[in-house]
Amino acid sequence: MFFQSYQKEFIYTGIVLLFLLVTRYFINALIGKISKKNGINLARTHLMQRYVSVALFMLALLIIPFIFGTKANDLVVLFSSVFAVIGIGLFAIWSILSNITSGIIMFLSFPYKVGDKIKIHDHDFPLEGIIEDIRAFQLHLRIENGDLITYPNNLMLQKPVTLIKKDAIYDVLDDGTDLI
Template structure:
Protein backbone atom coordinates (compact mmCIF):
# COMPACT_ATOMS: atom_id res chain seq x y z
CA UNK A 1 0.00 0.00 0.00
CA UNK A 2 2.87 2.39 0.77
CA UNK A 3 4.25 1.77 -2.71
CA UNK A 4 1.04 3.20 -4.13
CA UNK A 5 1.01 6.42 -2.06
CA UNK A 6 4.75 7.15 -1.59
CA UNK A 7 5.29 8.94 -4.91
CA UNK A 8 2.30 11.21 -4.15
CA UNK A 9 2.93 11.84 -0.46
CA UNK A 10 3.57 15.61 -0.87
CA UNK A 11 0.64 16.16 -3.23
CA UNK A 12 -1.71 14.32 -0.88
CA UNK A 13 -0.51 16.38 2.08
CA UNK A 14 -0.84 19.67 0.17
CA UNK A 15 -4.27 18.64 -1.11
CA UNK A 16 -5.44 17.90 2.42
CA UNK A 17 -4.13 21.29 3.59
CA UNK A 18 -5.78 23.06 0.65
CA UNK A 19 -9.13 21.36 1.30
CA UNK A 20 -8.93 22.23 5.00
CA UNK A 21 -8.12 25.88 4.21
CA UNK A 22 -10.93 26.08 1.65
CA UNK A 23 -13.43 24.61 4.12
CA UNK A 24 -12.26 27.15 6.73
CA UNK A 25 -12.61 29.95 4.16
CA UNK A 26 -16.09 28.72 3.26
CA UNK A 27 -17.11 28.67 6.93
CA UNK A 28 -15.68 32.13 7.69
CA UNK A 29 -17.09 33.72 4.54
CA UNK A 30 -20.50 32.21 5.26
CA UNK A 31 -20.40 33.60 8.82
CA UNK A 32 -19.37 37.06 7.58
CA UNK A 33 -22.09 37.19 4.91
CA UNK A 34 -24.74 35.98 7.35
CA UNK A 35 -23.59 38.57 9.93
CA UNK A 36 -23.87 41.32 7.28
CA UNK A 37 -27.36 39.99 6.49
CA UNK A 38 -28.41 40.12 10.15
CA UNK A 39 -26.88 43.55 10.78
CA UNK A 40 -28.50 44.95 7.62
CA UNK A 41 -31.79 43.17 8.40
CA UNK A 42 -31.83 41.33 5.04
CA UNK A 43 -34.16 38.46 4.22
CA UNK A 44 -32.70 34.99 4.97
CA UNK A 45 -33.37 33.77 1.42
CA UNK A 46 -31.43 36.71 0.01
CA UNK A 47 -28.51 36.06 2.38
CA UNK A 48 -28.50 32.36 1.50
CA UNK A 49 -28.31 33.22 -2.19
CA UNK A 50 -25.17 35.32 -1.65
CA UNK A 51 -23.65 32.51 0.47
CA UNK A 52 -24.32 30.13 -2.43
CA UNK A 53 -22.50 32.48 -4.85
CA UNK A 54 -19.53 32.64 -2.48
CA UNK A 55 -19.46 28.84 -2.21
CA UNK A 56 -19.35 28.51 -5.99
CA UNK A 57 -16.42 30.93 -6.14
CA UNK A 58 -14.58 28.98 -3.42
CA UNK A 59 -15.20 25.75 -5.35
CA UNK A 60 -13.51 27.18 -8.46
CA UNK A 61 -10.61 28.47 -6.37
CA UNK A 62 -10.27 24.95 -4.93
CA UNK A 63 -10.22 23.38 -8.39
CA UNK A 64 -7.47 25.80 -9.44
CA UNK A 65 -5.43 25.15 -6.27
CA UNK A 66 -5.65 21.36 -6.60
CA UNK A 67 -4.74 21.59 -10.28
CA UNK A 68 -1.59 23.48 -9.33
CA UNK A 69 -0.74 21.03 -6.53
CA UNK A 70 -1.05 18.01 -8.81
CA UNK A 71 0.93 19.68 -11.64
CA UNK A 72 -1.83 19.45 -14.19
CA UNK A 73 -0.46 20.18 -17.65
CA UNK A 74 -1.95 23.60 -18.35
CA UNK A 75 -1.60 23.24 -22.12
CA UNK A 76 -3.99 20.27 -22.10
CA UNK A 77 -6.17 21.90 -19.48
CA UNK A 78 -6.13 25.15 -21.47
CA UNK A 79 -7.35 23.35 -24.57
CA UNK A 80 -10.18 21.68 -22.67
CA UNK A 81 -11.18 24.88 -20.85
CA UNK A 82 -11.04 27.03 -23.98
CA UNK A 83 -13.34 24.58 -25.75
CA UNK A 84 -15.75 24.53 -22.82
CA UNK A 85 -15.71 28.33 -22.47
CA UNK A 86 -16.25 28.77 -26.21
CA UNK A 87 -19.42 26.71 -26.04
CA UNK A 88 -20.55 28.40 -22.84
CA UNK A 89 -19.69 31.83 -24.25
CA UNK A 90 -21.82 31.26 -27.34
CA UNK A 91 -24.65 29.96 -25.19
CA UNK A 92 -24.45 32.84 -22.72
CA UNK A 93 -23.95 35.58 -25.29
CA UNK A 94 -27.68 35.62 -25.88
CA UNK A 95 -28.23 35.44 -22.13
CA UNK A 96 -25.73 38.08 -20.94
CA UNK A 97 -28.50 39.74 -18.98
CA UNK A 98 -28.70 36.72 -16.67
CA UNK A 99 -25.11 37.26 -15.56
CA UNK A 100 -25.56 41.01 -15.23
CA UNK A 101 -28.70 40.51 -13.12
CA UNK A 102 -26.91 38.04 -10.82
CA UNK A 103 -23.99 40.45 -10.42
CA UNK A 104 -26.41 43.31 -9.77
CA UNK A 105 -28.18 41.16 -7.16
CA UNK A 106 -24.89 40.67 -5.30
CA UNK A 107 -24.14 44.41 -5.49
CA UNK A 108 -27.63 45.25 -4.22
CA UNK A 109 -27.17 42.87 -1.30
CA UNK A 110 -24.05 44.60 -0.03
CA UNK A 111 -24.59 48.26 -0.92
CA UNK A 112 -28.18 49.38 -1.34
CA UNK A 113 -30.09 50.62 1.73
CA UNK A 114 -33.52 49.24 0.90
CA UNK A 115 -35.01 45.95 1.96
CA UNK A 116 -38.19 43.94 1.67
CA UNK A 117 -41.16 46.01 2.83
CA UNK A 118 -39.70 49.39 1.83
CA UNK A 119 -41.70 51.72 -0.38
CA UNK A 120 -39.62 52.91 -3.32
CA UNK A 121 -39.98 54.97 -6.45
CA UNK A 122 -37.89 54.11 -9.49
CA UNK A 123 -37.14 57.33 -11.33
CA UNK A 124 -37.44 56.13 -14.93
CA UNK A 125 -38.94 58.40 -17.57
CA UNK A 126 -40.17 55.46 -19.69
CA UNK A 127 -41.52 53.26 -16.86
CA UNK A 128 -41.88 55.12 -13.56
CA UNK A 129 -42.77 52.82 -10.68
CA UNK A 130 -43.85 53.60 -7.14
CA UNK A 131 -44.29 50.40 -5.19
CA UNK A 132 -43.47 48.31 -2.12
CA UNK A 133 -40.69 45.73 -2.37
CA UNK A 134 -42.22 42.28 -1.84
CA UNK A 135 -39.11 40.20 -2.54
CA UNK A 136 -35.57 40.54 -3.86
CA UNK A 137 -34.59 37.61 -6.07
CA UNK A 138 -31.34 36.74 -7.86
CA UNK A 139 -32.52 38.27 -11.13
CA UNK A 140 -35.24 40.78 -10.24
CA UNK A 141 -37.27 42.59 -7.60
CA UNK A 142 -40.92 41.83 -7.02
CA UNK A 143 -42.76 45.11 -6.51
CA UNK A 144 -46.38 45.65 -5.45
CA UNK A 145 -47.75 48.90 -6.86
CA UNK A 146 -50.32 51.13 -5.18
CA UNK A 147 -52.88 49.69 -7.64
CA UNK A 148 -52.07 46.21 -6.21
CA UNK A 149 -50.28 45.06 -9.38
CA UNK A 150 -47.26 42.77 -9.10
CA UNK A 151 -44.32 44.10 -11.13
CA UNK A 152 -40.95 42.44 -11.68
CA UNK A 153 -38.05 44.80 -12.19
CA UNK A 154 -34.61 43.52 -13.31
CA UNK A 155 -31.75 44.05 -10.84
CA UNK A 156 -29.38 45.44 -13.47
CA UNK A 157 -31.86 48.18 -14.42
CA UNK A 158 -32.25 49.09 -10.76
CA UNK A 159 -28.53 49.93 -10.65
CA UNK A 160 -28.90 52.17 -13.69
CA UNK A 161 -31.91 54.18 -12.49
CA UNK A 162 -32.42 56.55 -9.64
CA UNK A 163 -34.33 55.12 -6.70
CA UNK A 164 -36.17 57.07 -4.00
CA UNK A 165 -36.84 55.20 -0.76
CA UNK A 166 -39.90 56.26 1.24
CA UNK A 167 -39.37 53.95 4.20
CA UNK A 168 -40.94 50.65 5.16
CA UNK A 169 -44.59 49.88 4.58
CA UNK A 170 -45.08 49.61 8.35
CA UNK A 171 -43.63 53.04 9.07
CA UNK A 172 -43.80 56.02 6.74
CA UNK A 173 -40.95 58.18 8.05
CA UNK A 174 -40.31 60.39 5.05
CA UNK A 175 -38.22 59.81 1.97
CA UNK A 176 -34.54 59.52 1.20
CA UNK A 177 -32.96 59.44 -2.28
CA UNK A 178 -30.22 57.10 -3.41
Protein backbone atom coordinates in the same frame (compact mmCIF):
# COMPACT_ATOMS: atom_id res chain seq x y z
CA MET B 1 -0.92 1.09 -6.79
CA PHE B 2 -2.51 4.30 -8.08
CA PHE B 3 -3.28 5.57 -4.57
CA GLN B 4 0.20 4.70 -3.31
CA SER B 5 1.94 6.58 -6.11
CA TYR B 6 -0.22 9.68 -5.55
CA GLN B 7 -0.54 9.44 -1.77
CA LYS B 8 1.23 12.75 -1.14
CA GLU B 9 -0.96 14.54 -3.71
CA PHE B 10 -4.15 13.21 -2.11
CA ILE B 11 -2.98 14.42 1.31
CA TYR B 12 -2.24 17.90 -0.10
CA THR B 13 -5.62 17.92 -1.83
CA GLY B 14 -7.31 17.08 1.46
CA ILE B 15 -5.45 19.91 3.19
CA VAL B 16 -6.46 22.40 0.47
CA LEU B 17 -10.09 21.27 0.63
CA LEU B 18 -10.11 21.50 4.42
CA PHE B 19 -8.59 24.99 4.24
CA LEU B 20 -11.20 26.11 1.70
CA LEU B 21 -14.04 24.66 3.82
CA VAL B 22 -12.80 26.51 6.90
CA THR B 23 -12.41 29.68 4.81
CA ARG B 24 -15.97 29.24 3.51
CA TYR B 25 -17.26 28.87 7.06
CA PHE B 26 -15.59 32.09 8.24
CA ILE B 27 -16.56 34.12 5.16
CA ASN B 28 -20.18 32.94 5.40
CA ALA B 29 -20.23 33.81 9.11
CA LEU B 30 -18.86 37.27 8.28
CA ILE B 31 -21.50 37.76 5.58
CA GLY B 32 -24.15 36.73 8.11
CA LYS B 33 -22.91 39.25 10.69
CA ILE B 34 -22.68 42.08 8.15
CA SER B 35 -26.15 41.25 6.84
CA LYS B 36 -27.68 41.19 10.31
CA LYS B 37 -25.98 44.46 11.26
CA ASN B 38 -27.24 46.20 8.11
CA GLY B 39 -30.73 44.63 8.16
CA ILE B 40 -30.23 42.76 4.89
CA ASN B 41 -32.87 40.23 3.88
CA LEU B 42 -32.07 36.62 4.80
CA ALA B 43 -32.64 35.42 1.22
CA ARG B 44 -30.04 37.90 -0.05
CA THR B 45 -27.62 36.73 2.65
CA HIS B 46 -28.02 33.09 1.58
CA LEU B 47 -27.53 34.09 -2.04
CA MET B 48 -24.22 35.78 -1.27
CA GLN B 49 -23.14 32.77 0.76
CA ARG B 50 -23.87 30.54 -2.25
CA TYR B 51 -21.78 32.85 -4.44
CA VAL B 52 -18.89 32.46 -1.98
CA SER B 53 -19.26 28.67 -2.05
CA VAL B 54 -19.18 28.60 -5.85
CA ALA B 55 -16.14 30.91 -5.95
CA LEU B 56 -14.23 28.72 -3.49
CA PHE B 57 -15.22 25.60 -5.44
CA MET B 58 -13.83 27.20 -8.61
CA LEU B 59 -10.64 28.06 -6.72
CA ALA B 60 -10.32 24.41 -5.66
CA LEU B 61 -10.75 23.33 -9.29
CA LEU B 62 -7.90 25.66 -10.17
CA ILE B 63 -5.51 24.59 -7.38
CA ILE B 64 -5.96 20.80 -7.37
CA PRO B 65 -4.55 20.15 -10.87
CA PHE B 66 -1.33 21.90 -9.84
CA ILE B 67 -1.04 19.56 -6.85
CA PHE B 68 -1.13 16.58 -9.22
CA GLY B 69 1.61 18.06 -11.41
CA THR B 70 -0.35 19.61 -14.24
CA LYS B 71 1.66 22.28 -16.03
CA ALA B 72 0.37 25.84 -16.21
CA ASN B 73 0.46 25.80 -20.03
CA ASP B 74 -1.86 22.80 -20.13
CA LEU B 75 -4.31 24.50 -17.77
CA VAL B 76 -4.20 27.72 -19.78
CA VAL B 77 -5.16 25.84 -22.95
CA LEU B 78 -7.91 23.93 -21.13
CA PHE B 79 -9.40 26.98 -19.39
CA SER B 80 -9.18 29.22 -22.44
CA SER B 81 -11.02 26.60 -24.48
CA VAL B 82 -13.66 26.11 -21.80
CA PHE B 83 -14.11 29.87 -21.29
CA ALA B 84 -14.40 30.42 -25.05
CA VAL B 85 -17.20 27.86 -25.29
CA ILE B 86 -18.90 29.20 -22.16
CA GLY B 87 -18.46 32.78 -23.36
CA ILE B 88 -20.14 32.05 -26.66
CA GLY B 89 -22.98 30.24 -24.91
CA LEU B 90 -23.39 32.91 -22.24
CA PHE B 91 -23.37 35.75 -24.73
CA ALA B 92 -26.78 34.53 -25.79
CA ILE B 93 -28.03 34.86 -22.21
CA TRP B 94 -26.19 38.04 -21.20
CA SER B 95 -29.28 39.50 -19.51
CA ILE B 96 -29.24 36.68 -16.96
CA LEU B 97 -25.60 37.39 -16.15
CA SER B 98 -26.40 41.09 -15.99
CA ASN B 99 -29.14 40.42 -13.46
CA ILE B 100 -26.87 38.19 -11.35
CA THR B 101 -24.14 40.83 -11.36
CA SER B 102 -26.70 43.49 -10.48
CA GLY B 103 -27.95 41.27 -7.65
CA ILE B 104 -24.42 41.14 -6.20
CA ILE B 105 -24.03 44.91 -6.53
CA MET B 106 -27.42 45.46 -4.91
CA PHE B 107 -26.41 43.20 -2.02
CA LEU B 108 -23.25 45.20 -1.41
CA SER B 109 -24.47 48.75 -1.92
CA PHE B 110 -28.23 48.98 -2.40
CA PRO B 111 -29.67 51.87 -0.37
CA TYR B 112 -33.19 50.38 -0.13
CA LYS B 113 -34.39 47.35 1.78
CA VAL B 114 -37.41 45.11 2.09
CA GLY B 115 -40.34 47.17 3.35
CA ASP B 116 -39.33 50.48 1.75
CA LYS B 117 -41.75 52.24 -0.59
CA ILE B 118 -40.00 53.38 -3.77
CA LYS B 119 -40.80 55.00 -7.08
CA ILE B 120 -38.97 53.83 -10.21
CA HIS B 121 -38.75 56.62 -12.79
CA ASP B 122 -39.03 54.59 -15.97
CA HIS B 123 -40.25 56.64 -18.94
CA ASP B 124 -42.17 53.73 -20.46
CA PHE B 125 -43.37 51.98 -17.31
CA PRO B 126 -43.13 54.06 -14.10
CA LEU B 127 -43.71 52.08 -10.92
CA GLU B 128 -44.43 52.86 -7.32
CA GLY B 129 -44.61 50.16 -4.71
CA ILE B 130 -43.25 48.50 -1.60
CA ILE B 131 -40.22 46.23 -1.87
CA GLU B 132 -41.29 42.75 -0.74
CA ASP B 133 -38.17 40.82 -1.71
CA ILE B 134 -34.80 41.29 -3.39
CA ARG B 135 -33.68 38.17 -5.21
CA ALA B 136 -30.77 37.14 -7.42
CA PHE B 137 -32.50 38.12 -10.66
CA GLN B 138 -35.31 40.47 -9.73
CA LEU B 139 -36.90 42.72 -7.17
CA HIS B 140 -40.48 42.05 -6.00
CA LEU B 141 -42.64 45.18 -5.70
CA ARG B 142 -46.18 45.23 -4.31
CA ILE B 143 -48.05 48.05 -6.04
CA GLU B 144 -51.06 49.97 -4.73
CA ASN B 145 -53.72 47.70 -6.28
CA GLY B 146 -52.11 44.64 -4.60
CA ASP B 147 -50.40 43.23 -7.70
CA LEU B 148 -46.90 41.82 -7.34
CA ILE B 149 -44.44 43.15 -9.92
CA THR B 150 -41.10 41.47 -10.58
CA TYR B 151 -38.60 44.06 -11.77
CA PRO B 152 -35.20 42.96 -13.17
CA ASN B 153 -32.20 43.86 -11.04
CA ASN B 154 -30.22 45.25 -13.97
CA LEU B 155 -33.00 47.77 -14.69
CA MET B 156 -33.11 48.71 -11.00
CA LEU B 157 -29.52 49.92 -11.29
CA GLN B 158 -30.14 51.71 -14.60
CA LYS B 159 -33.26 53.70 -13.68
CA PRO B 160 -33.57 56.58 -11.20
CA VAL B 161 -35.30 55.51 -7.99
CA THR B 162 -36.87 57.68 -5.28
CA LEU B 163 -37.36 56.51 -1.71
CA ILE B 164 -40.87 57.55 -0.75
CA LYS B 165 -41.03 56.05 2.72
CA LYS B 166 -38.73 53.82 4.72
CA ASP B 167 -40.32 50.65 6.08
CA ALA B 168 -43.69 51.51 4.54
CA ILE B 169 -44.76 47.89 4.83
CA TYR B 170 -44.94 48.27 8.60
CA ASP B 171 -47.23 51.30 8.56
CA VAL B 172 -50.79 50.33 9.46
CA LEU B 173 -53.88 52.50 9.65
CA ASP B 174 -56.04 52.55 12.76
CA ASP B 175 -58.60 50.27 11.13
CA GLY B 176 -55.92 47.61 10.47
CA THR B 177 -55.56 48.08 6.70
CA ASP B 178 -52.11 48.41 5.21
CA LEU B 179 -50.82 51.70 3.85
CA ILE B 180 -49.53 51.18 0.36
